[in-house]
Amino acid sequence: MQKLVVIGAGMASGRLLEQLIDADPGAFEITLFNAEPRGNYNRIMLSPVLSGEKSFEEIVTHDDDWYATNKVTCRFGEKVLSVDTARKVVVGEKGEVAYDKLVFGTGSSAFIIPCPGHDLPGVVAFRDLEDTTAMTEAAAKPGARAVVIGGGLLGLEAAAALRLRGMEVTVLHIASHLMERQLDPAAGYLLKKDLERRGITVLLEASTKEIVGNGKAEQVNLADGTELPCDIVCMAVGIRPAVKLAQNSGIACGRAIKVDAQMRTETPDVYAVGECVEFEGNLFGLVAPLYDQAKVLAKTLLGQEETFAMRELSTKLKVTGCDLFSAGDFADGPGREDIVYRDPARGIYKRLVIEEDKLVGAVMYGDTADGNWFFGLIKDGTDISEMRETLIFGPSYQGGASVDPLSAVAALPPEAEICGCNGVCKGDIVAAIEAGATDLGAIKATTKASASCGTCTGLVEQVLSVTLGDEFVLPTAQPVCGCTDLPHEDVRRLIKAQELKSQEAVWQELGWKSRNGCHVCRPAINFYLLADWPLDYTDDPQSRFVNERNHANIQKDGTYSVMPRMWGGMTSPQELIAIAQAAEKYGATVKVTGGQRIDLLGVKKEDLPAIWYDLNEAGMVSGHAYTKGLRTVKTCVGSDWCRFGTQDSTGLGIKLEKKLWGSWTPHKVKLAVSGCPRNCAEATCKDVGIICVDSGYQVSVAGAAGMDVKETERLVDVRTEEEAIEWTTAFIQLYREHAKYLDRPYKWVAKVGLDWVKEVLADDAERQALVERFDISQSVYQKDPWAERAEPEAARRFQPLADLTLKAAE
Amino acid sequence: MSWIDIGHIDDVPLRGARLVKTEVGCVAIFRTDEAEVFAASNTCPHRQGPLSEGIVHGQKVTCPLHNWVFDLNTGEAQGADEGRITTYPVRLEDGRILLDGEAVSTRSAA
Numbered sequence: 037m038q039k040l041v042v043i044g045a046g047m048a049s050g051r052l053l054e055q056l057i058d059a060d061p062g063a064f065e066i067t068l069f070n071a072e073p074r075g076n077y078n079r080i081m082l083s084p085v086l087s088g089e090k091s092f093e094e095i096v097t098h099d100d101d102w103y104a105t106n107k108v109t110c111r112f113g114e115k116v117l118s119v120d121t122a123r124k125v126v127v128g129e130k131g132e133v134a135y136d137k138l139v140f141g142t143g144s145s146a147f148i149i150p151c152p153g154h155d156l157p158g159v160v161a162f163r164d165l166e167d168t169t170a171m172t173e174a175a176a177k178p179g180a181r182a183v184v185i186g187g188g189l190l191g192l193e194a195a196a197a198l199r200l201r202g203m204e205v206t207v208l209h210i211a212s213h214l215m216e217r218q219l220d221p222a223a224g225y226l227l228k229k230d231l232e233r234r235g236i237t238v239l240l241e242a243s244t245k246e247i248v249g250n251g252k253a254e255q256v257n258l259a260d261g262t263e264l265p266c267d268i269v270c271m272a273v274g275i276r277p278a279v280k281l282a283q284n285s286g287i288a289c290g291r292a293i294k295v296d297a298q299m300r301t302e303t304p305d306v307y308a309v310g311e312c313v314e315f316e317g318n319l320f321g322l323v324a325p326l327y328d329q330a331k332v333l334a335k336t337l338l339g340q341e342e343t344f345a346m347r348e349l350s351t352k353l354k355v356t357g358c359d360l361f362s363a364g365d366f367a368d369g370p371g372r373e374d375i376v377y378r379d380p381a382r383g384i385y386k387r388l389v390i391e392e393d394k395l396v397g398a399v400m401y402g403d404t405a406d407g408n409w410f411f412g413l414i415k416d417g418t419d420i421s422e423m424r425e426t427l428i429f430g431p432s433y434q435g436g437a438s439v440d441p442l443s444a445v446a447a448l449p450p451e452a453e454i455c456g457c458n459g460v461c462k463g464d465i466v467a468a469i470e471a472g473a474t475d476l477g478a479i480k481a482t483t484k485a486s487a488s489c490g491t492c493t494g495l496v497e498q499v500l501s502v503t504l505g506d507e508f509v510l511p512t513a514q515p516v517c518g519c520t521d522l523p524h525e526d527v528r529r530l531i532k533a534q535e536l537k538s539q540e541a542v543w544q545e546l547g548w549k550s551r552n553g554c555h556v557c558r559p560a561i562n563f564y565l566l567a568d569w570p571l572d573y574t575d576d577p578q579s580r581f582v583n584e585r586n587h588a589n590i591q592k593d594g595t596y597s598v599m600p601r602m603w604g605g606m607t608s609p610q611e612l613i614a615i616a617q618a619a620e621k622y623g624a625t626v627k628v629t630g631g632q633r634i635d636l637l638g639v640k641k642e643d644l645p646a647i648w649y650d651l652n653e654a655g656m657v658s659g660h661a662y663t664k665g666l667r668t669v670k671t672c673v674g675s676d677w678c679r680f681g682t683q684d685s686t687g688l689g690i691k692l693e694k695k696l697w698g699s700w701t702p703h704k705v706k707l708a709v710s711g712c713p714r715n716c717a718e719a720t721c722k723d724v725g726i727i728c729v730d731s732g733y734q735v736s737v738a739g740a741a742g743m744d745v746k747e748t749e750r751l752v753d754v755r756t757e758e759e760a761i762e763w764t765t766a767f768i769q770l771y772r773e774h775a776k777y778l779d780r781p782y783k784w785v786a787k788v789g790l791d792w793v794k795e796v797l798a799d800d801a802e803r804q805a806l807v808e809r810f811d812i813s814q815s816v817y818q819k820d821p822w823a824e825r826a827e828p829e830a831a832r833r834f835q836p837l838a839d840l841t842l843k844a845a846e
Numbered sequence: 847m848s849w850i851d852i853g854h855i856d857d858v859p860l861r862g863a864r865l866v867k868t869e870v871g872c873v874a875i876f877r878t879d880e881a882e883v884f885a886a887s888n889t890c891p892h893r894q895g896p897l898s899e900g901i902v903h904g905q906k907v908t909c910p911l912h913n914w915v916f917d918l919n920t921g922e923a924q925g926a927d928e929g930r931i932t933t934y935p936v937r938l939e940d941g942r943i944l945l946d947g948e949a950v951s952t953r954s955a956a
Contacts, residue, residue, distance in 0.1 A: 216880065371919050374904065552861065555901040555908035555915070578861040582899035582910035590910060594896045837864035837875060837943075838852035840950060 040064035040337070041126050041135040043116050043281070048310030048326040049141030050076035050097055055334035057106050063338060066108045067133050069126070072164055073113030075103060079164070080323055086168050087197035119285035121303050137305050137337055140282050140293055144275040144311040144321075149185065153247030158254075159269045162194045167270075174268035175201035182206070183256045183266040185244055187214040189351065191272035192231065196358075198270075199236050206264055207231070208242040208256070210273075213540075218351045218362040222378075222385050222551075223401040225540035229383075230358050275321060277312045290314045297343045299333040309333045315344065322349055350411045361407035364414040365389070366397030377428045379403075380545045381447035386428055387551070393421040406430035444522065444530060444546045445498040452533040454495050457488035457796075462499055469503045476500070488795075489788035491525040491774055498526070517556035519548050524560065524776040531564050537572045539565065539579070553579075560777035563664070563700060567772045570813040575700075583662035586834075587821045588644055591637065598624070598636045598647055600656035601697065604671045604689035604709075605632030614654030622647050631668035631706065633659055645831035648822035657697075657820040664778070665700045666707075666768075669693040670718065674711030674728065683728035685711035688757050692726075692764060698818035699810070702775040702784070705768060720748045723781040724764050733760040737767055737793075738785040746782055749790050751797070766797050766806040773809075847935060849944035855881065856941070863898035863907070868950035873934060874898035875943060876918055878905050884918035885936035885945055891929035 040056075042049050045068050056064065068075075076098040084090040103110050111128055118127045125132045146161030148154050158174070160167045171194070174180055180203050184195040187209030199205045207214075213224030214231075228238050243259040247269055256264045277292035288294045288302040292314035299307050309329045311320055320326055328344060335342035350363035366389045375388040384402035388395055388410065394417050398410040409431045413420060420427055448454075450463030460483050468482045479496055480487040486496045494513050501510045513523040520527070527546060536542050542561050543553065553561065562579035577585045588596035600615065615634055619626050622643050624636035639647055648658075661667060669692050672678065674685030689709040696707075708719035709726045719725030721741035725748045727734040732755040739748035751767065754760050767781075770793065775784035785793060797803050824830060858864045858877040865888060866873045872888035874897050884905070888898050895911030906924065908915050915924040916931055923929040935946035 220879075372905070551904050554903045554906075555913065558901060558903060578859055578902065581901070582896075586899065590896075590899065592893065592911070594894070833859075833864075836867050836872075837857055838850075838945075839867040840850065840852070840945075840947070841867050841869055 037062065037065045038136040039067070039134055040137045040139070041067045041069070041133055042139045042141055043069045043119075043126065044141035044143055044310070044312075045070035045072070045074075045076045045098075045110075045112070046141055046143045046310055047076065047079055047097070047323060048143075048330050049139060051327050051330035052139065052141070052309055052333050053098075053106070053108065055331055056337060059334060059338055061106070064137070066106075067126075067135075068103070068108050068110050068112075069114060069116050069128060070110070070112045071115050072166075074165070075099070075110065075112060077165075082162070082165070082168050083193035083197050085165075086162075086171060086194060087200040088172075089200070092165060092168075116281060119281065119287075119306075121285060121287075121306060124305065135305070137307065139333065139337075140287070140301070140306070140308040140312055141310050142278040142281060142312045144277050146271060147274040147276050148271055149244060149273060151244055151246050153249070153253065154271070156247055156249055156251075156253045158249070158252040158267070159247060159271060162190055162270055162272045163275075171198060171268055171270060172201070175203045177267060178202075179204070180267040181265060182268050182270060183208065183264050184270045184272060185256075186272035186274070187211070187238065187240075188217065188272065188274070189215065191270070192227075192358075194270050194272055195231070195236050196234070199234060203267075204237075205235075206237040206239060206266075208239050208244060208258070208264075210241065210243060212241055214238065214240075215360075218399075219360065219401075220366060220387060220399050221540055222376075222387065222544055223360060223362070223399045225538065225544060226383060226385055226401045227358060227360060229541075275311065277314070277319060279312055282308070282312070290317070292319055297332070297345070298336040299329055299344060300336065307333055307336065316346070318346060322351070324349060348411070348415050350407065359402055359404050361400040361404035362398065363407070363411045364395070364397035366399050372396070374551050375424075375428045376549060376551050378544055378547045378549075379443055380547050381443045385544055388428055390420065390424070393419050393424075395420055395427070442498055442502050445495060445526075446502045447545070448530075448533065454499065454529065454533065455483075455485040455488070455492045456529065456532060457492075457792075458484040460485035465496060465499045466503050469500060474500070474504060474508070489774060489792050491776075491788065492529050494523050494526045495529050516560060517554055519550040519553055519557050520546060522546060527561070528564050528568075528774070528776070531568055537565065537569045539576065559584075563702065563777050566700060566817075567702075567813070570816045575817075584664070586641065586644065587648075587658055587662065587825060588639070589662040593638075595638045595640055596644060597661070598639050598644070598651075599629070599633055599659040599661040600651050601659040601693075602633040603693050604669055604686050606671075606686060606690065607634075611654060611656060614651060614656070618647050618650050621650070629661075631661070632670050633661075633668060635661070642835055645826045645834050649826040652820070652823050652826060658822045660697065663700065664703050665698070666693070666696040666705050668706060669696075670706070670708040670722070672709075672711045672716040674709075678711055680714060681711035681728070682730050683711060683733070683757075685709040685717065685726075685728050688726065688728070688733075688760065689717075691757065692761060695761060695765060696768065698820075699768070699772070699814060700817060701768065701772050702777050703780045705771075705781065707764070721745065722748065724748075724767060726760055726764070732756065735760055735763050735767075738782040738790065740780065740782045742780075744782070749785070751790075751794065762803065762807055763797060765810050766803040767793070769806040769810040769813075770796060772813075773806075847949070848947040849937070850947040851942050852945050853943050854941055855883065855938060855943060858883065858943070861902045863900075863902060865898050866945065866950075869952040870932075870950050872896075872898075873945070873950055874907075875936065875945070876902055876907055878902055878918065881938055883936055883938060883943055885934040886916070886918055886921055887931040887933075889931070890914055890916075891923075891931065892927070897931065 078095040081095040114128045125134050146163045160170045182198045182203045182205045184191050184207045195205045195207045213221045245257045245259045247253050253269045279289050282293045293308040295313045310326050332342045332344040372391045377386045387399045389397035395413040448462050452462045473479050473482045486493045500508045515521050558579035565573040582590050627635040669689040671686045671689035675681035705723045707724045708717040708722045710717040710719045711728045721739040725736050736748035736750045740746040863874045863876045874888040876884045890909040895909040899910045900907040905918050914927045921931040921933040934949045
């Protein structure tokens with residue numbers, strides 16, 4: 037009988053022993069080494085052991101009886117010191133064993149981030165029973181806190197299990213969405229939402245700086261300054277093949293032990309199986325290919341022919357209630373097309389990736405019933421051109437079904453606020469409908485929903501339609517773009533009602549039909565999110581038009597215009613010298629504008645950071661002449677100089693501009709202040725125009741002097757400058773919170789009615805609340821974009837990535 | 847083909863683009879996903895708008911000047927607009943962006 041020695045009693049080598057013994061129980065005299073003081077158990081079921089849903093005994097694959105019955109000599113808890121391949125012996129701590137055939141099944145070990153404090157007690161991995169026991173013990177303390185580093189499969193299973201044990205759990209993940217190797221951002225968003233619903237805190241783009249504590253791990257500090265007190269730290273950031281013993285024994289290794297398709301190493305009679313092997317440059321972490329390897333190796337050892345081949349893999353997460361599936365390749369490569377399906381009502385997201393009439397990848401969240409069918413199509417390379425139209429609905433829907441455009445509203449809970457003006461929730465409207473209010477007029481009369489500014493009319497009609505079914509004929513509204521059936525007003529209202537705070541959230545919860553929007557909806561959604569959630573949402577430059585991304589106006593020849601701010605149209609000799617010098621240095625054409633400032637035209641993109649730096653040095657900031665935001669406040673010289681001037685119109689203009697600059701609005705906003713009714717600053721065709729009179733200030737709004745020409749309408753007459761500023765600010769904030777993207781104030785006021793605007797702003801408390809919300813937004817957005825981009829790191833982005841013409845000249 | 851390393855994937859913003867100067871003119875490198883890049887001519891055939899400054903969505907880009915939309919796989923203009931931009935072979939390897947040097951060189955074209 038030949039002597040077989042196996043090093044490592046893990047899942048792969050365990051499967052190998054089963055296959056060998058089943059095929060030929062008398063073929064080998066087997067000795068099994070294991071550094072852990074126990075035999076083979078189902079390591080992937082450690083999560084339920086950690087959560088307490090299973091006991092360790094339940095996940096043991098091979099117990100003492102099994103090893104005894106099959107005459108396997110077990111040397112558990114004994115480390116292998118070395119292997120002498122010349123003499124063909126394995127040297128254990130307790131003595132040598134000779135072999136005819138040797139199998140490495142040394143598996144892998146957890147990768148530990150080498151940050152300061154990584155070696156403190158209380159920092160564990162999630163690989164074996166010892167780690168699991170340490171975490172279980174930490175969870176026993178009431179109110180205990182855990183920090184899990186790593187938002188991949190293993191980390192999330194650990195986090196969910198610790199949460200089930202009652203711990204406060206925070207997951208830190210370095211990437212911008214969870215499980216980025218298996219999921220796309222949309223599915224990652226839903227997973228995060230599910231985990232947060234069960235009380236787990238998830239911090240994305242979180243970089244661990246250090247773990248600190250007095251003799252044990254007590255706090256994790258992040259690079260951004262966040263401090264997380266904790267009782268235990270679980271590092272689940274990845275695994276590394278355990279190959280030191282093989283390397284020391286002279287077995288050929290790359291990133292792991294190199295094997296051929298028969299699982300042979302380059303050394304005669306030495307084999308390897310499991311997570312410690314490298315095959316054609318690939319490493320292995322999931323169980324399915326390991327079992328394939330075990331099967332192949334059993335045949336090889338028994339002298340039969342068999343070949344190991346890579347195959348497509350699918351992933352499922354073992355967290356109860358998180359239903360996700362991913363398979364194939366869904367990220368890389370040109371020539372691919374997406375099919376996206378979202379059902380917000382049921383929290384479902386599905387994305388199929390198609391290449392040359394074949395399905396190559398699938399990601400699903402919420403409903404994974406068809407996962408294996410899709411996986412089959414991927415593995416078999418089935419031609420799907422015939423069923424392409426209905427493919428995403430799975431095998432049972434091959435007849436075809438359509439997405440319900442009302443699903444976003446159907447999904448709203450009763451407490452979701454539909455009418456923001458009057459605080460009317462969906463439940464109130466449904467109750468009114470059930471009580472007999474079956475059209476819009478009756479709903480307005482009974483609930484006041486949509487009776488004020490009217491922007492929620494579309495949503496109220498959808499609630500009518502969802503509740504009444506065919507009895508209510510829904511008027512057609514113009515959707516934002518081809519990505520959705522919802523009009524702007526509905527999207528804005530739903531962002532508030534459902535507290536949607538990211539683009540991913542909007543796309544998923546409102547049933548977007550595209551993967552990540554288009555050039556029409558992306559800038560609008562980006563504005564709505566930053567206007568509604570200034571502290572929670574981060575502005576996305578990639579969802580902005582070129583001018584707002586580059587903070588300059590692109591011209592027809594691809595150069596840019598640069599316009600520094602001149603507060604209230606006032607400037608100084610020093611500023612003019614700096615502007616003149618910049619114009620000369622960068623070869624710009626100089627133009628005086630209608631907004632009382634100076635435009636420098638024809639600046640090259642590469643020169644933008646440099647010209648900004650020069651203008652910043654002279655004390656000037658961006659004039660935002662390129663934004664949907666505050667442009668200028670035009671003024672006349674007022675009582676300072678003019679013999680007719682009644683008030684300090686220049687001073688008020690400067691104060692207004694200093695208050696409002698930097699704010700983003702649905703469309704551009706221009707102001708003017710005239711010092712007397714002669715109106716030299718042309719205030720009566722602006723978005724907000726103020727005319728100074730002896731008794732105070734006449735504030736008027738909603739003028740236009742572009743494609744349409746329209747005189748402003750009087751909003752209010754006030755006595756003091758402070759009141760004029762307060763009313764102006766509140767008006768602009770109301771416009772920011774309610775208007776459709778790309779509606780100038782005059783268009784928005786025409787829709788909601790000036791009377792409604794007056795009514796809201798006349799309420800002292802509401803007016804002050806609007807100003808407060810504006811100030812909060814300004815705390816984030818009133819920053820000079822030029823200064824930020826003139827910094828060397830940011831300025832680099834304005835240069836070409838590479839210049840291959842220089843290389844070619846060599 | 848001769849692959850030239852032109853930079854790291856993270857040098858290109860997600861759903862954004864960067865320029866590469868070549869002998870055949872400016873080439874835009876578009877990053878449409880975490881690990882998905884395309885290379886195409888930077889110049890819109892309509893009024894020569896710089897496509898690297900456009901909004902990137904799905905596997906398409908919208909020209910910043912007049913909203914022409916191009917499919918980055920084929921270079922074809924979408925919808926009613928007619929035109930095409932040249933696309934170039936590009937690939938990713940361990941986070942590095944590799945552009946085919948021959949395709950963007952005047953010598954190979956001769």
